[in-house]
Amino acid sequence: MNKEKRLEILTRLRDDNPHPTTELNFSSPFELLIAVLLSAQATDVGVNKATDKLFPVANTPQAILDLGLEKLKSYIKTIGLFNSKAENTIKTCQMLVDLHGGEVPEDRAALEALPGVGRKTANVVLNTAFGWPTIAVDTHIFRVSNRTKLAMGKNVDLVEQKLLKVVPEEFKVDVHHWLILHGRYTCVARKPKCGSCIIEDLCEYKDKTE
Template sequence: MNKEKRSEIFARFEQQNPAPTTELVYGSTFQLLVAVILSAQATDVSVNKATKLLFKDAPTPKRILELGVAGLKPYIQSIGLYNTKAENIIKTCDILLQQHKGQVPDERAALEALPGVGRKTANVVLNTAFDQPTIAVDTHIFRVANRTGIAPGKTPLAVEENLLKYVPNQYKKDAHHWLILHGRYVCTARSPKCATCIINDLCEYSLRT
């Protein structure tokens, strides 16, 4: 895929959705961090259901830390891997309070030092909370990048590196959200909706035949 096609693809995404954002519901950068930790191998819908009550009862690192692992688990037990996630979130809250004055750091190294925070989670927080042009590659973006030809790669890191290389600078900030939404609702794993896809004519994959 050439530069002109990529530019046109993202121009169309922007025209359709000028201000894309995450579907996770949160009220602070800390709550976003917790929601993204919980979202690993879980849907945003399931996370939002769990965090609605959690963030009402314990909206800050201090309040969640006070719950402890045992107290946190009932809030998130509907989410996959909740035992491990509960332990990681409690440890993360403690580190935030002890090392960062209760604030979520805006640097990758500090974020990835938090339990339960890998590169993908750090990318989401840096992009959504701190407006950095990072691109978190989840299963949806990995599929879309390879299937469409926008930024093919054999691993999530390879796809991320190629997206950062090929996505025009003016679109990098929002590329993550456009691609994940496209993969979630249009370019789905099974039965992609090619007939109604706004980039069908530019895509290297097509079910038109």
């Protein structure tokens, strides 16, 4: 795929959704961090149902520590892997209190040192909470990037590196939101909705649907 085609794809996605954001509900960097931590192998809808009940009760590291492990589990038990996620959340809250004054650090290494927080989660927090031009490659972005040939790679790290290389600076803050939403609602896994896709004529996917 050439530079001009990539630019047109990104321009159309931006024109269609000028101010994209995550579909996770949050009102602070800490709420976003916990929501993303809980979202691994779970849907945003499912996470929101849990956090919409949890956050009004406890939405700071100390408040979740005061809640305790078992009470926290009762709020997130509808989410997959809730036992390990609850334990990581408690450990993360303790580290935030002990090392960062109860605040979410705007620092990649500090974020990735938190239990349950990997590169993807750190990228989401840095991008969505702090406005960094990071790209968090999930299954949707991996599929859309490879399928369209926007940025091809055999794993999420390679796709991230390719996107960072080929996406112009003006699009970098928002591109991962556009690609996630495109993969979630249009370029879906089993049968992409090519007929209603705003970039169908630019996409290089061979097996387009009607």
